[in-house]
Amino acid sequence: MCVVPEVIGHRGAPDDENTLKGLRDAVANGATGVEFDVWWTSDGVPVLSHDPTVDRTTTGHGPIAGMTAAQVRLLRTKRGQKVPTLDEALRYTVAHQQTAMVELKPTPTPAQVQSLLTAIRGNRADKYVIVHSFNAEAVEAVREAAPDLRTALTHQKTAISGAEAARYGTSLNVSRFLATPEAVQDWHAAGLRVYVWTANWPPAWEKAKAAGVDAVLTDRVGPYKEWARTVCSATPQPTP
Structure with missing residues (x-):
């Protein structure tokens, strides 16, 4: 039996990262889930953005933490897309039954954790969401407030044991360079x-497959799906 890892659209899709169009494009190309990044506005609304400022991805300027949600809503990306709220992103992923890997960029305050949980609970997204972060403190804050949610540490550079990673949740989101067969085991x-x-x-896809990982995050969902079809179609079938 040919088994390839599931595929998650990294930031949705690269041309329209962290927008609803980016999420739609990843799903249209065959993703089983999407990953996106969250910051909070000055009035406490979680919105999608990889960077702390809007300068790179939109025609605006300044830090998201210094803008209200209404000000962020007026922005457009350089390809004409709106900056979505977390609520909007989760509404889409739930409607399409997609895994939603929600990366927290800052370590949230208690009030920000509650706004995160409100968006998740309000959209009945609990079973679709994995909250993850490079910041161990961010993951711990969510686990303390909602131990029933799926969480994960996002990790790179140094080796990490299963016992250590399991302190932060039910998954590990790890740099592909650390995913050896022994580590994955x-x-x-x-x-x-x-x-x-x-x-x-x-x-990289072949290495991930050989290591036995469960899913890959990629900017190239369509090519990954084509590669997966080619790999499996070329696998010799056992003789009856």
């Missing part, structure tokens, strides 16, 4: 699902 033994990022080309 250890993470799986600790009860973790393993996601690797950012795998954009066939050699």
